[in-house]
Amino acid sequence: MNLQLDRLSPTPLVQQLTDQLQAWIEHQRLRPGARLPSIRALARTHQVSPSCVIEAYDRLVASGWLEARHGTGFFVAERKPGLEAADAEHWGEALVGSWRQFREGHDELLKLGCGWLPNAWRAAxxxxxxxRQVSRGNPADLFDYSPPLGLSSLRQQLHKRLARLDIAAGAERILTTQGASHGLDLLVRTLLRSGDTVLVENPGYYNLYNLLRAHQVRMLPVPRTVHGPDLQALEKLLAEHRPRCLFINSLYHNxxxxxxxxxxxxxxLELARERDVRIIEDDIxxxxxxxxxxRLATLDSEQRVIYLGSFSKTLSSSLRVGYLVADEDLIARLAELKMVSGIGNSRFAEQVVAQMLANGSYRKSVQRLRVRLGQHMAKLLGQLEGYGWQVFCEPYGGMFVWARVPGRDFASLERLALEHAVLLTPGSAFDVQGAASDWLRINVAYGQDQRAQAFLQHAGRPSAA
Amino acid sequence: MNLQLDRLSPTPLVQQLTDQLQAWIEHQRLRPGARLPSIRALARTHQVSPSCVIEAYDRLVASGWLEARHGTGFFVAERKPGLEAADAEHWGEALVGSWRQFREGHDELLKLGCGWLPNAWRAAxxxxxxxRQVSRGNPADLFDYSPPLGLSSLRQQLHKRLARLDIAAGAERILTTQGASHGLDLLVRTLLRSGDTVLVENPGYYNLYNLLRAHQVRMLPVPRTVHGPDLQALEKLLAEHRPRCLFINSLYHNxxxxxxxxxxxxxxLELARERDVRIIEDDIxxxxxxxxxxRLATLDSEQRVIYLGSFSKTLSSSLRVGYLVADEDLIARLAELKMVSGIGNSRFAEQVVAQMLANGSYRKSVQRLRVRLGQHMAKLLGQLEGYGWQVFCEPYGGMFVWARVPGRDFASLERLALEHAVLLTPGSAFDVQGAASDWLRINVAYGQDQRAQAFLQHAGRPSAA
Known part of the structure; x- marks a missing residue:
């Protein structure tokens, strides 16, 4: 195989590689089942990065030209794509980077590193x-804009819910958002200016980093320890810089x-009070x-903490419903921006969530999720230990385990994962600077899939071996 | 009645007035049906603006303390609100200004000035x-995030639709948004910086003005004539300033x-080419x-025109589905921002719209709307002429007539409208500078309501009288 990659062309290397591989498969009339060069071999012979090859193979899998077989590599697909499949690819996504997992119909690879639950676990x-109930109810829910602060039926339910978490928030302090990311965007646009300095946890949520970067906000990383942010480091940063706020995940940190x-x-909270710093607590x-x-919002007595919640992780990412709690003045400014920048949320989606909160079906479904996640977490932690993985901590709940195999870098893990048809998210994605990391975020809900098990076992270093 | 208004208090005058009126109604034990002072009288005796009184009365109507009776004024409600109603008010919205019409359950007043169709006209x-079909279909539509560019099934339908408008746009040039306002926000954030200069039509869409103002973008108004923007004024502004882009409504201008x-x-398009100015065409x-x-997007041969569409006006404002068309590079930047600032649209809502586009029900429903709007437009134009109103032009379709009664200012029109339980949007809202205007936007869909008819007739100056 001799591919001609033009490093000066405006066409990205990944696209060149994908196009030429596809042409090569066509012209060589390769029989279905023929094996392609390994990722490492192709990367070496054409002087590109392994992740560039992975992306190209991945696109060809998505468009039906290749198949990934568990643990053995990439092969020419049994049925080459006809016009219909080519058209589907044309209409599909061809995105690199952190949005790769958001592609439609990307189910060939197990999303072991992704940040959401499998649909089979959800309250379908x-x-x-x-x-269906809302579709038969008040026509206003089908057609009307939602009011600036959000639908009152939903905000009433949120108020009750917050009260159960011991967060005292009246209606005037609750604003619905299109998920927590939208809430963060409204906050960043309202509270921060280009050049401002903020504190973020490291490792942390990469989309928050992307957002702050897009706003040209300077991020100072506070290391995340098993107890929360590293308080010594925090105190030092607060003294040396004048950060405007601190972003934090209190529970089941991502x-x-x-x-x-x-x-x-x-x-x-003491430190924040001393330095008069606002805290933005993402509690999704x-x-x-x-x-x-x-929770900081529970302890806070001076409205210093801005609190964010969402139904994307526990109910549906498709509905786009979340909310935030802040002081009344800030809520008014955020509501204004929410309307100016998109005329608010989907009233239909808000009513659906309100209904599920009111009739108890949401409560029951998250109860089921908790039991299931707890069982999977316990099982996976035991397995990881047996396979020779090291965990950062043993979480008592939630979706994520942060783990590594000492001595194995990400590139080697990714190669192995791809061979087992497993898609990872690099640890570097969770680092403010994008620094290389051998830590992986493992989504426990996918941990018992045989592809995950094969990968975790092969990647590990059994101490008993 | 002697109300004590404190002009130095942090509580807005409107709120003080509302609270004290409510207390007065309670303490005086006024019988249901008792008439309140006229707006003008109360404004005069307490030295506040009529719109302040209107807002206070309006809030008391919303909370159940007062009733507005067609053409006669405000009265103490038959049944004063109990705890339940007070609670509902607490959970409702208390917003002034341009978002007033977005309040829930604000149906006491006829929204003659609003920018959307009555629910009874919609394809319920x-x-x-x-x-319901989508709820029974692919679970991914219930649960998953939508891909960055939007769901491919929707984008395929949009591509076909654009082709029928003779706008050549492949998939890679279509991005879904949460309505056109969200599209405008993404564009403004991506293309403009604080201090930039742009051209806007005047009068024009007030939420665009709000958005540009929030971004500290300088707006140069181009007068809107019956043929489109005033081209002489436009040419002069292009020569004297270096605007970055022009925002325009080509069809049925708002x-x-x-x-x-x-x-x-x-x-x-010639002028835009000469001066290398981008055009943002809002075609909702x-x-x-x-x-x-x-349409400019149809004529454009050099991807100078960015095109926005939406289903909020024709199908549902609740679903929050719109889209935009731009060159591929810009689409990639907008998609990145869309994900960073909210992780995309509701996949569920996108699939619902895609389904209605695919099965023809959308096409049939807008056909019905066109016929109905056409009939109402013709009838209203005839009536306005008879009642002595002057119209800016006789639109050949769409929702809006821009009209005035020579010699009558907005304050006098608003007083009269409120007496007929009709809510207007001031012409000043559509002026870049918020300058007073005697022109009114009349939504033809509400024009045949008896409240509208009574108001239009009383406000007019019949030439035959």
Missing amino acids: EELAQAI PTGTSLTPKAAYRL YADFQEGPAT | EELAQAI PTGTSLTPKAAYRL YADFQEGPAT
Whole structure:
């Protein structure tokens, strides 16, 4: 195979590689089942990165030219794509980077590194029923804009829910958003200017980094420990810089699965008060915890904490419903921006969520999720230990385990994962600077799939071996 | 009645007035049906603006304390609100200004000035059916994030639709948005910086003005004539300033109802080419026109025109589905921002719209709307002439008539409208500078309601009288 890659062309290398591989498969009239060069071999012979080859193979799998077989590599597909498949590819996504997992019909690879639950775990019947009920109810829910703060029926339910978490928030302090990311965007646009400095946890949520970067906000990383943010580092950063706010995941932190301890929470609030820093607490995993947990918004007595929640992780990412809690003045400014920048949320989606909160079907479904996640978490932690993986902490709930195999870098893990048809998210994605990392975020809900098991076992270093 | 208004208090005057009126009604134990002072009288005795009184009365109507009776004024309600109603008010919205019409349950007043169709005109059965079908279909539509560019099934339908408008746009040039306002926000954030100068039509869409103002973009107004933007003024502004782009409604312009003529469109594109200015064409009323219309995106041969569409006006404002068409590079940047700032659209809503486009129910429903709007437009134009109103132009379709009664200012029109339980949008809202205007945007769909008829007739100056 002799591919001509033009490094000066405006066409990205990945696309050149994909196009030429496809042409090569066509022209060589390769028989179905023929094996393609390994990722490493192709990367070496054409002086491109392995991830460039992975992406190209991946696109050819998506468009039907190749097949990935568990643990053995990439092969010419049994049935080459006809016009219909080519057309489908044309209409599909061809995105690189962190949005790769958002592609439609990308189910050839197991999303072991992804940040959401499998659809099979979700409350399909209950959600579909709520949707049908709303479709037969008030026509306003089918047609009207939602009011600026969000539908009052939903905000009433959110108020009750927050009260159960011991967060005192009246209606005037609750604003619905299109998921927590939208809430973060509204906050960043309202509170921060280009050049401002903020504190973020490291490792942390990559889309928050992307957002802050897009706003040209300077991020100072605070290392995340098993107890919460590293308080010594935090104190030093607060003294040396004048950050405007701190972004934090208190419970079941993404990606480490750690939770804030009461002691750390108390000290954190003390420091924030001393330096007059606002805290933005992203609590989208709240419902994965039954009963009390340590939350800054619960402890806060001076409206210093802005609190974000979402139904994307526990109910549906498709509905785009989340919310935030802040002081009344800020809520008014955020509501104005929400309307100016998109005339608000989907009233239909808000009513569906309100209905499921009111009739108890949401509560029951997250109860089921908690039990299932707990079982999978316990099982996976045992297996990881047996396979020779090291975990950052043993989370007591939630979706994520942060783990590594000492001595194995990401490139080697990714190669192995692809051979087992497993898609990872690189640890570097969760680093503010994008620094290389051998840590992986493992989504426990996918951990018992045989592809995951094969990968985890092969990648590990059994101490008993 | 002696109300004590404190002009130095942090509580807005409107709120003080509302609270004290409510207390007064309670303490005086006024019998149901008792008439309140006229807006003008109360404004005069307490030295506040009539619109302040209107807002306070309006809030008391919303919370159940008062009733507005057609043409006669405000009265103490038959049944004063109990705890339940007070609670509902607490959960409702108390917003002033341009978002007033977005309040829930604000149906006491006829929204003659609003920018959407009555729910009774909408395709309730077809939409509910599509929703139920999608709820029974692919679970991914219930749960998954939508891909960055939007769901491919929807984008395929949009491609076909654009082809019928003679706009050549492949998939890679179509991005779904949460309505056109969200598309405008993505564009403004991506293309403009604080301090940039742009051209906007005047009068024009107030939420665009709000958006540009929020971004600290300088707006230069181009007067809207019956043929489209005033080309002489446009040429002069292009020569004297270096605007980055021009925002335009080609068809059924909001608020004037005028449409761009082919001659004006051709010259506009010539000028834009000469000065290398981008054009952002907001075409959300496209489907109110059967057959060909003059559109810049159709004529454009160099991807200078960015085109926006939406289903909010023709199908549902609740679903939040729109789209935009731009060159491929810009689409990639917009898609990135769309994901970073909210992880995309509702996949469920996109699939519902895709389904209605595919099965023809959308096409049939807008056909019905066009016929109905056409009949109402013709009837209203005849009536306005008879009642002594002056119209800016006689639109050949769409939702809006821009009209005035020579010699009558907005304050006098608003007082009269409120007496007939009609809610107007001030002409000043459509002016870049918010300058007073005696022109009104009249939504023809509400024009035959008896409240509208009574108001229009009383406000007019019949020449035959």
